[in-house]
Amino acid sequence: MTDTMGAQAEAGTPDGPGAKRYVRPYGDTTGDGMAQLSFTLPVPHGPRADGAAQQLANKMGMDPAMVVHSHPIGADFTFFVVYGSVSHLVDLDTVRVVEREFPLLTPSEVNADVKKLLRRKLVVVGACIGTDAHTVGIDAILNIKGFAGEKGLEYYRELRVVNLGAQVSVPELVRQARADKADAVLISQVVTQRDAHILNTQEMSAAFREAMGDRRPLLIAGGPRFDPLMAGELGVDRVFSRGTTPGEVASYLVHAVRTKRGATV
Amino acid sequence: MTAPPAAISPTGLLNLDPTVVATARRLAARAAEPVVAMARAHTTVAVERATLRLAGITGADSTHRAGDVPWVNRVVDTVREHCGLEHGAVLPVFHALREHNLGTLTELAEATAAGQVRYTVPDGRDRDRAAKAGRTAVARGLRTVDRNRAQRDRLVGRLGDPKQRPWIYLIVATGDIDEDVVQAANAARAGADIIAVIRSTGQSLLDYVPEGATHHGFAGTYATQENFRIMRAALDEVSKEVGRYVRLTNYASGLCMPEIAVLAGLQRLDMMLNDSMYGILFRDINPVRTFVDQRFSRQVHARAGIIINTGEDNYLTTADAVDAAHTVTVSQLLNEHFAHEAGLPDHLLGLGHAFEINPTIPDSFRLELAHALLARELFPDAPLKWMPPTKHMTGDVFNGYLLDGFFNLAGVLTGQSILLVGMMTEAVVTPFLSDRDLALANVRYVLGAAGALAEDFRPAPDGLIVTRAKQVLGEAVDLLERIVDDGLLNAIADGTFGLMKRPADRGKGVDGVVEKADGYCNPASELLESGQSEEGATA
Structure with missing residues (x-):
């Protein structure tokens, strides 16, 4: 699977959004892949913690990743908010959901x-x-x-x-x-x-x-x-x-x- | 003293008619009267077990094939089988202790399990001797409770109460007491004033109290005497570190309400959830059992200086928070009366209410303020417990965080005393470390930005808030009138509260209710009723 395929699928769909096969997150522009993420690492607050958060975000497929916020939770933990573009594509044709045989009712x-x-x-x-x-x-x-x-x-x-x-x-x-x-x-x-x-x-x-x-x-x-x-x-x-x-x-x-x-x- | 310092409590803002308020209280007292009479006329297996726990029985039979059975259950069940509980457990138990020349109640329990003891109700001099011995043993237990109360007062004196109102109440619940200790200490360092350890799902329906330190709860940690001791000791440590007395909360509810209350008193817990009708309505526990157990447990709480927390928030999770607002007020008035009757003063009365109005209805926040102010002004001296939104927390954590902010604002604006910190992950997952941290940041922000806003807050005399509060009080009076006419037990049977129908002769634990005979003897009840402590206390 390549980026080009995604780009083609996204760009070349005259049938509206429902017909797209490949999608990625939408921030404020089609195809920007922007997502937000928050998590805590067991690392004291500081530049090293921010770097660690950046690395985790990268490994999760977020590139570039911006650590827009971090603050300490106690002496041993740091909380992060990260924004960034994810490189993954979703192939809607391969989405399989387990169908419950009955609808959930209120x-x-x-x-x-x-x-x-x-x-x-x-x-x-x-x-x-x-x-x-x-x-x-x-x-x-x-x-x-x-x-x-x-x-x-x-x-x-x-x-x-x-x-x-x-x-x-x-x-x-x-x-x-x-x-x-x-x-x-x-x-x-x-x-x-x-x-x-x-x-x-x-x-x-x-x-x-x-x-x-x-x-x-x-x-x-x-x-x-x-x-x-x-x-x-x-x-x-x-x-x-x-x-x-x-x-x-x-x-x-x-x-x-x-x-x-x-x-x- | 543990009496809470006066919060910035708005009073007189609603201009409530004092005669209406007095009518509401009078009706609540009349509604409660027959129930109190019924509670006095009965005992339960749980009250008898609680009495023997005060008298010093501990431990469990670990050889029983059904797993650990607490010795106190073995003894009370056997007494009941042999001679009934109409006269209480103390007479047959202390008579048997002397007859068999045994040193401790645990030895008696072992002999009971071995089938060596035949229990009878003694009379004449034997009766007097057994009653006296029982009274001495129970008084010893009560002295421990008294010592714990004095120790709490000393620690509060030395370390101090939280600097702000409302006090900040946080829940931990991992299922493993050792893990709970870590979380509780961290929560206290992050600003929690009160730690509540939620119980394992379904413990309220167990007719015994598990023993020892436990590590495998379901969505909570079992309430046991040892778990209580471990957590209180840990919080004493962290209290020193943070420079304020951190309080510990657990649950005196369900089938073992009186026993848990005793264990809380023996281990210096500071607050207990203890509602007069929660078990009936939400756990289908027999109404008579509940009222009898509740009265005894509240007497113990009064003695131990434990603040009770009532559970009115639960009504609003089942019924609509606007339509059913007056049922909260009625329940608060009933809880107040039952508590006073059992000897609890206002400053130990943590009446509950909650922020549960659907946020999409117009003026929902103003209605919340009306309800919260009504509770504040009806019960000016009670440490009211303000509970966060749960019903309208959807998994949209961003929206949930906003809603919790408004909940906090309503809390400070209306002078609530205890604030249960809302989690944006409510109904999603058990809170992450960061969820708790963010929730506390939310509380800190609101306290810092608007903590004194109550000073400037004067609802318009004919505005929506004042009008709504008066309407709810009026509806509460109407409902109380119907309850007085109908009888409280019938009202419960008819589904007046929380939509649940609970007939007085049905429900769990009904087998454990016993009508007292004329010669019923329970030194714990006697000492608790009279407020005596040192009597019969020869060491």
């Missing part, structure tokens, strides 16, 4: 969609199954307190949340899900040994299939040791792994209900 969009789809509240039953007593995960998703700045599912007006807590047995979970007419069952597994999280989840999904067949609720498993690709093996509809936020789960629920309806109606 709480009010989730509420509106549930209302429209079901004309009643969507019932979510959650539990930690097996011997796992760590409700951190299920509580982060369900409690109004939420996680990562997002409110938990309890916050959603059109969701009715039943949190059964920890150490819930599978028969108990099935019974409760039935009693509450659950649309979705969320199970969490945080601390497990010897693949207990897998066996527990398989036991759970088998029990729901046996008890309710096709009328079973959506089954969703979550926990840091799960891999999202394991849904089939576990017999559940969706697996969420580390770092999942309540908003993602809520958005998925809307998506799954919509898909299910589409299939059956």
Whole structure:
């Protein structure tokens, strides 16, 4: 890849900005490549620190790089602001993004969609199954307190949340899900040994299939040791792994209900 | 003394009607009355554990298959199994101690774990002896709390309070207490007056307090007695270095609220987050459990000279900050009443509120000033805690830095007492070293440029700020009237606060609530209620 290619692509596009294949950052002139950057180095403030910042910026592809500001943070650190032109080009044709199979919705969009789809509240039953007593995960998703700045599912007006807590047995979970007419069952597994999280989840999904067949609720498993690709093996509809936020789960629920309806109606 | 120096506190700017203010307080007291009566009539497993911790029990059973179980949990659970907790844990525990001729509560705990102890509620002379022994042991614990309070006063006298108001409050949270110590010391050197160590996610729902120094928290560090000790010792060192007493904050909330309060008193923590309704609303903890635990924990805080921080900021993260502004005022009034009832004076009452109005609505800053001034004027002697924007911090750190600047300005302009420093990386990452440094630079700039601006600040008598503040107070009075009619527990059950419905017979920890029997005995409650210290204290 050469600069000329980029220049040609940028210069020779009569179809407007959307048609460009190669792009670089825009400061105040097309193709100037200007970017800003701030960081801290564990170096005492002074000319040597500024030089070190310059070198880092150069290595990051910024050339020329201007260290426009630096100040000490304590005796051992220096903070920098750097402006400069980056030499890299972005080839838009090679950009690959992981597509989530569902759009992320805001709480009010989730509420509106549930209302429209079901004309009643969507019932979510959650539990930690097996011997796992760590409700951190299920509580982060369900409690109004939420996680990562997002409110938990309890916050959603059109969701009715039943949190059964920890150490819930599978028969108990099935019974409760039935009693509450659950649309979705969320199970969490945080601390497990010897693949207990897998066996527990398989036991759970088998029990729901046996008890309710096709009328079973959506089954969703979550926990840091799960891999999202394991849904089939576990017999559940969706697996969420580390770092999942309540908003993602809520958005998925809307998506799954919509898909299910589409299939059956 | 730890009483805060008078800040440049604007008062009388809003020209609030004193009869409306008095009505609001009277209604809050009436709303709280049945809850206080209920709190007096019950005890909880956590109150009993806290009492035994004051009486000197420490350590954990490390041989249990479920991992370390604190000895105090083993003992209280066993007492409950054998003879119930209606009479309190002190009578059966100290009776058993004498019957088995054991020297310490830890030996008793070991014997309990080995199945060698059968707990019973003693009567007659046995009862008197057990009560007396328990009272002596608890009084010894309270003397440690008293000594710590005196030591804090001495250190503040020697090193001094922060030179400016508001005091600058910074959070550290690495999960590893040793790393926290490094960050806390650096934060203090950079200007922090108060260090808060955030707890590990979900600790509030643990029905036991973990033991020892911990190094693996989730988004925070476990609150343990040893972690408290380590951090307080580190801050004592850095206090000497920076020439002012740096305060330490942790969280007396969740299922172990009373125990954490006791540990804070035993390790000379200076401030504790302690809200009357937070656990109910945001953690789905049983309301009765919460009010009982809260009352005991506040009595301990009062005794220890610990400033409580209430959590009204949380309402505004779930509800709209304009529409729900009056729920903050109502909660502050309730928190004030519960705190006074538990013996906390105004100068230990860090009532909370927050800068959470959507910045895109017109006049958002003027509305913030109205709300902040209202809190200031309603509670002139309380060290109010002013909390930074979180809900409208989007990841656009440049905009966030500007918003934090306005938050700081509102803080100094309305005479707030404790300022939690806002981070531009809120909701993005845990703050970098540089984020914290920039945040403190923001505070320093505003303090330097506008710290005394309150002197010149006179909102127009019929202007938006004054009108809005009066409106919010009026709405608060209306809501309090409804709460008095309905009952506070019913109001909580109906979703009046933070939109959450929390029935009194549901929620986590409900199993741990016990109605007191006539012969209930708890020397900690007695000594805390009476404010006595040295009684029964034969060494």
